[in-house]
Amino acid sequence: MSEQEKRKTTAGGALLRFWQSVSVPLGAVVLALIIGAVIIEVSGASAWDAYASLAKGAFGNAAGWRRTLEKTTPLIFSGLAVAFAFKAGLFNIGAQGQLLFGAITAAWVGFAVHGLPPGIHAAVALTAGAIAGGLYGAIPGALKTYTGAHEVITTIMLNYVAMGFTDYLANGPLKDTSPGNIVARTPNILPSAKLPTWSWLPFGFLLAVAAAAVVWWILQHTTLGFEIRTVGQNPHAARYAGMKVARTVILTMVISALLAGMGGAVETQGVVGRYEPGFNANLGFDGITVALLGKTAPFGVIPAALLLGAMRAGSNVMQFHAHVAQEITDVVQALMLFFVAADVIVRWLLRMKAAEEGEKITLSTGWGSH
């Protein structure tokens, strides 16, 4: 009854609201692709060929799908991490560092702990990775709460600490000492710690989608989520209502970082099979793009990550077939972020179009102000 009524009262607006929430990201993607096409054409290649081969590389066959989903998985986790923190009004730039700690911890548990049965070992390594990331995220949370240090600054700085420290570990105490190895990396994890991939479907991807569902549930349907959103929307009202703002801030950072750490662990256990610095580069940073492109909504993060993952996965094929440097995908990705951030440009373009069609959607909230 009440649910039905809710649907009745909001169903008309729901479609409009959905369009309003996806229009800017979609517009940003289209604009970025158009500008990317211009750059490709100017450089003497065919934009059509480039994009077609990019898509083919990403989705053309089972191997393509597998590559795409493998690239997508850590981006979902890091995107969720950034999006989750965003709901409490926190900008977690530190997903990269948290992800590195998660990745190396999972690798360490994966190669150093012996004698666990396959499923259990994988679960223990994954949990350890998530916890390591989460604890690393508690630091900026606590710093913000108790000293007022802004999380953007502290998380950026802690990224450098994490990069340096994990490099040291991979090159020192945790280094693969097998004969012939000269690069910084850990030994391979045991088979019992590996996450499986069935044909084109990595297990980690399912975990990532499940994580998105859990995050959505926490935010929308739990008291904790209500507290987090209230702190994000109006910390004064949160305090007035008796919520513990400091605790909520720290807890949000921990959960956010936990997600990033889990992303690193999944990458180690599902794809790389060990910790090796280069493989995790930018996975956390790209989470910022994913979160913003996904409008910081848990289920918005999945398509956003899929888009970026597909571009990563298909760029090799594009370079091979269309003779366009893979780096063009970085350019397009950067442009997407640019247009999402500078959404005024996209809104302006969309409004022009709306005006031509004789429609206006902008005044819907104007009248009630007095």
Add this chain to the structure above:
Amino acid sequence: MSEVLALEVRNIVKRFPGVLANDHVNFALRKGEVHALLGENGAGKTTLMNIIYGLYHPDEGEIFVNGEKVTIDSPHDAIRLGIGMVHQHFMLVPVFTVAENLILGAEPTKGWTLNLDAAREAVRRLSEQYGLEVDPDEVIEDMPVGVQQRVEILKALYRDAKVLVLDEPTAVLTPQEVEELFVIMRQLTERGVSIIFITHKLKEVMAIADHITVMRRGKVVGTTTPAETNEQGLAAMMVGREVVLQVEKSPAKPKDVVLEVKDLVVEDERHLVAVDGVSFEVREGEILGVAGVQGNGQTELVEAITGLRHIRGGKVLLRGKPTPERNPRYLIEHGMAHIPEDRQKHGLVLSYTIADNLVLCTYYKPPFAHGLQRNQAAIVENAQKLVGQFDVRTPSIFTTAGSLSGGNQQKVIVAREFSRPIKLLVANQPTRGLDVGSIEYIHKRIISMRDQGAAVLLVSAELDEITSLADRIAVMYHGKIVAVVDADKVTRTELGLLMAGSKIAEAAPAV
């Protein structure tokens, strides 16, 4: 009639989805008059003014300025036609001087550089011409609100405004500042400026307006003059029925002490003592009103009592037990309700639905949550019940709080706070900026809370509110309670003197 109207609108219609905001509105502003536009929140006053100022386009109707038909597509057009607007929330740069703010957007230059001397000169010239005293070199944030408002008016005059729209100009002013504003308005009209004065305060309308146009639900109900009507008549026009301006209440029957404040010392943001050794008690079934000019420590006092602010010294006891510091949840769970001074800052999450705002303080308890999981059905049911009970005017309980009018926002807060069993009600400025109907309603609710046995601490800068609601009145001055008097044994004059800091013995007997 040879008289040329400064501004006239004919048959203005403005529709918004689901709402007829202006329904064939006619309005005529004579030259050199103060024309009050009176109406409850949501009556369509602001919509009409936004049409005149070019922010909205009317669906139908015509606008005439000085007898000529005009179209106003933007504020730019409005300014060009000599229409100036002073918004309720000032549009000033706080760290700039008066002169700098004045010229913002129309800067006089000397070669490539800003000509501030010309700006200062303009301030002086306008100040003299219209009798508005302002120092051109003073920085905005150092000025009292009343003077800031003068700068806003100067800004409009600098842009050659002949028609001034003042949107709720007195909402932010002290009684003295209101008096000063009225003097200024008179001076302006004497010099040929015509003023549209938007308000819902009846006293002010009676005091200053030449003509009064009353709006209700998008329509003009009628135009009258102060000589032809009185406050009762205006209130009835506004609300559409007779309104009780004076709340009826029976004598208080105070019982046990609920709230006891002992030697309380509280600091403000700058770590200066704002509440300086205050002691009082509030009993079941009585209303203690705290009167005082704003800024004498009332905000800090309330925040300390309600657990929002650090207490430097002294104690707050709830039913004999000391309360833990800065723990609103303890207080809420022990029967405190709090109507906060700033409803948009503390009272509501504007982006949340009404339903979510109604469980803001109880969201974690059954039936609204079972363990960690929120119970949407119970939250919806609660909202439907309270919206009906407290007469919140909204299209849906899923409407965001931010899109409600001020009166309805306040009703949401009152509904939430009154919906749990309460022992102590702390109400700070519960009716600030509200229309007559809402004020009447909230006053009645507060009295009925008292009659049900709650202890009420009422803080208000509106002396009328204190005198009509409170059973005892504590007057605050410079962080101290200078007197506690029985409400029926004190006159307004005596209260005024106490509020201005005169000694107890001179003004009224202490109780």
